[in-house]
Amino acid sequence: MAHYVDSEVSRLATVMLHRPGAELARLTPRNNDSLLFDGIPWVGRAQEEHDAFAAALRQRGVEVLYLGELLEQTLAVSAAREALTASVLDTSRLGDTLRERVAAHLADLAPRELAQVLMAGLAHEEVKPGPGRSGGLVYQLMDRLDFVIDPLPNLLFTRDSSVWVRDRVAVTSLAMPARDRETTLTRAIYTHHPRFAGTELLYQPGLEHVEGGDVLLLAPNVLAIGVGERTTPAGAERLARRVFAAGLAHTILAVPIAQERATMHLDTVCTMVDVDAVVMYPNIADTLRAYPVTAGFDGEPTVGPSRPFLDAAAEAMGIDRLRIIDTGLDPVTAEREQWDDGNNTLAIAPRLCVAYERNVETNAQLERAGIEVIAISGSELGSGRGGPRCMSCPIERVPL
Numbered sequence: 001m002a003h004y005v006d007s008e009v010s011r012l013a014t015v016m017l018h019r020p021g022a023e024l025a026r027l028t029p030r031n032n033d034s035l036l037f038d039g040i041p042w043v044g045r046a047q048e049e050h051d052a053f054a055a056a057l058r059q060r061g062v063e064v065l066y067l068g069e070l071l072e073q074t075l076a077v078s079a080a081r082e083a084l085t086a087s088v089l090d091t092s093r094l095g096d097t098l099r100e101r102v103a104a105h106l107a108d109l110a111p112r113e114l115a116q117v118l119m120a121g122l123a124h125e126e127v128k129p130g131p132g133r134s135g136g137l138v139y140q141l142m143d144r145l146d147f148v149i150d151p152l153p154n155l156l157f158t159r160d161s162s163v164w165v166r167d168r169v170a171v172t173s174l175a176m177p178a179r180d181r182e183t184t185l186t187r188a189i190y191t192h193h194p195r196f197a198g199t200e201l202l203y204q205p206g207l208e209h210v211e212g213g214d215v216l217l218l219a220p221n222v223l224a225i226g227v228g229e230r231t232t233p234a235g236a237e238r239l240a241r242r243v244f245a246a247g248l249a250h251t252i253l254a255v256p257i258a259q260e261r262a263t264m265h266l267d268t269v270c271t272m273v274d275v276d277a278v279v280m281y282p283n284i285a286d287t288l289r290a291y292p293v294t295a296g297f298d299g300e301p302t303v304g305p306s307r308p309f310l311d312a313a314a315e316a317m318g319i320d321r322l323r324i325i326d327t328g329l330d331p332v333t334a335e336r337e338q339w340d341d342g343n344n345t346l347a348i349a350p351r352l353c354v355a356y357e358r359n360v361e362t363n364a365q366l367e368r369a370g371i372e373v374i375a376i377s378g379s380e381l382g383s384g385r386g387g388p389r390c391m392s393c394p395i396e397r398v399p400l
Contacts, residue, residue, distance in 0.1 A: 002167065002396070003164060003167060003169075003196070003199065003395045003396050004164070004166055004167050004396055004397065004399060005164035005165065005166065005217065005394050005395070005396065005397045006165075006166050006217060006220040006221075006397070006399055006400055007217050007218075007219060007220060007272075007275070007397065007400040008216055008217050008218065008271070008272035008347055009272050009273065009274060009275055009347040009349070009350050009400070010349070010350070010397045010398050010399065010400040011348070011349045011397060011398040012057070012060075012062050012346075012347075012348040012349065012394055012396075012397055013061075013062065013063060013396040013397060013398060014062070014063040014064075014065065014394070014395040014396035015057060015062055015063070015064060015065070015392045015393065015394050015395060016065045016066070016067055016070070016158050016162075016392070016393040016395055017050070017053070017054055017064055017065070017066060017067070017158060017391060017392055017393075018066065018067040018068060018155045018156050018158050018391075019047060019050050019051070019054070019066055019068065020041075020043065020046045020047055020050055020153075020156050020381075021043075021047075021068065021116075021119065021120065022116060022119070022120035022151075023119050023120040023121065023151040023152050023153045023155060024041055024043045024046060024153050024156070025043045025120075026120060026121055026123075026147070026151035026153065027040050027041065027151075027153055028040065028145075030145065034178060035150075035151070035153050035154070035178050037153060037383055037385075038383055038385060039383040040383075041380040041381075041383040042380050043380075045379070045380045046380035046381050046383075049376065049377045049378060049379070049380055049381050050156075050381060050391070052376055052377065053354070053376050053381075053388065053391065056354060056374050056376060057348065057354070057392075060348055060349075060352075060374075062348060063396075065395065067155060067158055067185070067186075067189070068115060068119060070189045070193055070195075071115045071118065071119070071185055071188070071189060072111050072112050072115040073111075073193060073194075074188050074189050074192050074193045075111035075114050075115055076111050077192045077193075079192060080188045080191070080192035080193075081111070081114070083188060084114075084118060084184065084185065084188050085103070085106050085107075085114075087181070087184045088102075088106075088118065088149050088181070089102060089103055089106075093138070094138060094148070095136055095137065095138040096136075097135065097136025097137070097138065097139070098127075098135060098136050098138045098139050098148065101127060101135060101136070101139070102122070102127060102148060102149070105122070105127055117149060118149075118152075118181075118185060119151070119152055119155055119185070120151050120152075121147045121148075121149045121150050121151035121152070122147065122148045122149035123145075123146075123147055123148070124139070124142050124143070124144050124145070124146050124147065124148060125144055126148075127139070127148050150178070150181075152179070152181060152182055152185075154178065154179050154182065155182055155185075156381070156386070156391055157213070157386045157390040157391055158391065158392060158393040159212045159213055159267070159386075159389060159390050159391070159392060159393050160172065160174060160179070160182070160211045160212045160213050160230075160265075160390070161174065161179075161182045161183045161185075161186040161212065161393075162183075162186045162190070162212060162393055163212040163215045163393070164393075164394065164395060165202060165217065165223070165243060165248050165249070166248050167199075167200075168199070168200045168201070168202040168246060168248065169190055169196075169199055169200075169201060169202060170201070170202040170203035170210070170212075170215070170239065170242075171183050171186050171187045171190060171201055171203060171204050171205060172203060172205070172210045172211050172212050173203070173204070173205050173206060173207045173208060173209050173210055173235065174205075174209070174211055174230070175209040175211065175229070175230045175231070175232075176230070180205075183204075183205040184205060187201070187204060187205060202239075202242055202243070202246065202248075203238075203239055203242060207235070207238055208232055208234040208235035208237075208238050209230065209231055209232045209234075209235045210225070210231050210232075210235035210236065210238070210239050211230040211231050211265060212393070213226075213230070213264070213265030213266065213267045213268070213386075213389075213390055214226035214227070214228070214230060214231040214236075214265045214266045214267070215239075215266075216266060216267065216270070216271070216272065218253075218272065218313055218316070218317055219275070219316075219317040219318070219400070220399075220400055221248075221249045221250045221251070222249060222250070222251050222252075222253075222313075222316045222317050223243065223249050223251075223252045223253070224252070224253040224255050224266060224290070224309075224313065225239065225240070225252060225253070225254055225255065225266070226255050226256075226257045226265055226266025226267075227254055227255065227256050227257065228256065228257035228258060228264070228265075228266075229257075229258075229264045229265075230264055230265060231265075233254070236252075236254050237293075237301060239252075240252045240254075240293050240301045241299075241300070241301055244294075244295035244299065244301065245299060250294065250295070250316075251292055251293070251294055251316040252292075252293040252294075252301075253290040253291070253292055253293070253309065253312055253313060253316065254290065254291040254293055254303070255288065255289070255290045255291075255309055256289060256291075257269065257284075257288075264385065265390075267343070267344055267389050267390065268281075268338070268343060268344060268385075269281040269284055269288075269338065269343050270288075270343060271343055271344060271345045271346075271347070271353075271389055272347055273325065273345055273347050273351065273353045273366065273371045274323070274347075274350050274351050274370075274371065275319075275350055275400070276317075276319050276321075276322060276323055277322065277323040277324075277325060277369065277371070278322055278323070278324060278325065279325045279326075279327065279343055279345055279362065279365075279366060279371075280324050280325070280326065280327065280343065281327045281338045281343055282324075282326040282327060282328070282331075283331065283335065283338075285310070285324055285326075286308075288308070288309040288310070289306045289307065289308060289309055290306070290307055290308070290309040290312040290313065291303050291304060291305075291306055291307075292304040292307065292312050292316065310322050310324070323369070325362075325365050325366055325369045325371070326362075326365055327343050327359075327362045327365075328359075328361045328362055328365075329361050329365070333361050343362075343387075344356075344386065344387030344388060344389045344390055345366075345387070345388060345389060346387075346388035346389045346391075346392050348374075351370055351371050351372060352371070352372045352374070353366070353371060353372070353373060353374070353388075354373075354374045354375075354376060354388040355373050355374070355375060355376070355387070355388060356375070356376060356377070356378040356382065356387055356388070357375035357376060357377055357378070358377075358378065358379070363375060376388065
């Protein structure tokens with residue numbers, strides 16, 4: 001099947017989501033910080049909120065694919081099963097004895113059960129040594145509440161592990177150790193699932209760090225890449241080189257952002273809601289800068305001088321200016337609603353976006369600017385610091 005994305009705002013046809021499941025139930029006060037969650041979500045309510053999100057997309061004609069289902073189908077392919085099993089066993093912390101026991105455990109699982117382990121992890125108590133076997137020193141010294149295979153609660157945020165640029169997909173290289181294995185699953189899906197047969201990978205895990213939340217397709221042939229806590233300058237440069245080599249863009253804007261959790265990705269401070277409009281955190285609107293990057297004659301990225309982001313973006317997009325819709329109405333509200341993902345909207349068509357209902361003032365600002373808002377609940381979904389854009393990976397949009 002053809003898959004194609006050339007903007008942030010053209011009509012969304014197909015999207016990949018991940019319905020939160022057992023991996024979210026693995027979060028405890030002992031591990032939520034290391035697994036990058038600010039709290040312990042109520043799993044049942046998070047699932048209800050996510051189901052409502054998916055239903056809102058379907059009601060607007062969007063095909064919804066689920067990562068978990070795609071993974072299960074992928075694991076029916078023997079090469080994918082072998083590769084993914086090997087990836088979770090390839091760690092020095094298991095030791096030989098426990099690695100052998102885990103390998104035997106995984107080998108007995110059906111594709112659905114194996115998919116669940118790869119997403120939700122494998123707890124110490126779920127790996128029982130055989131009769132007369134201790135499980136080895138590693139197993140004996142583990143706390144009974146430890147994980148042999150760590151859960152992946154951040155799978156919820158499918159935007160980060162892959163991003164489509166036209167008909168190619170960049171499987172990203174995630175910066176945080178707790179998320180590193182996510183892209184192994186995503187790459188297997190794009191490589192082995194029949195639906196994605198023939199898809200060319202633009203990027204892959206193991207390269208310099210790039211995360212999908214930092215990549216905005218401002219217009220056909222124009223990308224912005226945030227550089228901050230998660231995406232490194234080297235990662236932005238590597239992705240730019242590959243985009244130019246494939247002829248997928250004429251300009252890439254490298255956008256430095258603060259290296260802190262509140263602004264972990266570019267899409268936490270700025271997302272597009274129309275072909276010429278962004279919802280943007282006003283506290284940075286006047287200070288956000290960009291380095292225009294173009295392809296030199298030798299194919300190497302050529303970096304221009306720093307410019308105000310809004311000016312550089314408008315020029316690259318070939319428009320007079322970008323309209324700005326502020327988060328909130330005053331500095332305090334703006335800061336609160338930015339933290340609550342008020343900037344993290346998902347456009348499903350020009351002037352139509354999905355946003356969290358709790359960001360009342362930002363949503364009112366959007367409506368006044370002529371943007372229709374589909375408001376969804378996110379009281380539990382937001383505990384991992386992500387909004388509708390973070391939770392969605394567009395796979396096909398109508399070309400702009």
